[in-house]
Amino acid sequence: MPTGVAISDVPEQLFGAAERVLLRDGPSALTSRAVTTEAGCAKGVLHRHFADFDAFLAEFVLDRVRRIDSQGAALRNSAGTGTVADNLTGALTDLFGSVAVAIVGLVTSRDDLRARLRRTTPTGIPVLTEAAAMVVSYLTAERELGRIAADADVDTLAPTLIGAVHMLFADRKGTPPEAGAVHKVVTAVVAG
Structure with missing residues (x-):
């Protein structure tokens, strides 16, 4: 070098x-x-x-998590436009079509990294936790606009959506799911 x-x-x-x-x-x-x-x-x-490789990996994960914040702002700003299912399908496809799925695998496979990340994300898995918060924020805005049921439990819908869509994308080496498959899952979860 x-x-x-x-x-x-x-x-x-x-x-x-x-x-x-x-x-x-x-x-x-x-x-x-x-x-x-x-x-x-x-x-x-x-x-x-960086102090060591795990410190580097923690900063790498946190850097990629911060990118979810901008995706979340864009999703929340889409409230009241298009359809709820289309907005969520686009946002979740963008999220899981990125490095997010690979980061979940990284975090779950490295104990020291997960321990470091617990300092900022005490529960859940970084990326998935922030993605769920992004969806909660968006669904709350849509509920306030009357575009989803007034009694919709957004705190349950969000992680359900994240988990269901993550499962579609979980095969890192496989073909990503088609938009129609993601839309079908989103529609079923939101309608349920």
Whole structure:
């Protein structure tokens, strides 16, 4: 590896490399060597910016979780437009079509990482917990607009939707589900 070459925005470059390795090769292939090789930098670069590899992974997961916040704002802003099922289908397809499914596998497979993440997400699984909060916020807005039943239990509907749609996307290497399959699940859960 070349030395003495300045790298701009090192954490983001390393996070991007981690995402590529995770998506391509899965959680078990995600090592500090794989990340730095993918990023085209020396292994020491990662350790100059993070206390250890689990600290790096925790920051990587939290960075990707923060992206859900912007998706959540967009979903909530769509309240009152289109159809509820279409809005949820689009948002959940975008969420689970991204690195989210792979992150769930990463978090569940690494005890030390999960322990670190418990500091910010004391219950649930990061990504899924934030996704459920995103859906609760959206469904609450739609309930206030009268577009779903006034007595709809959004706190139960949201994790039900997240779990059901996650199951459709759970095969990391398989073909992603068609929009119609996601829409069918969303419609059944919301209507139920």
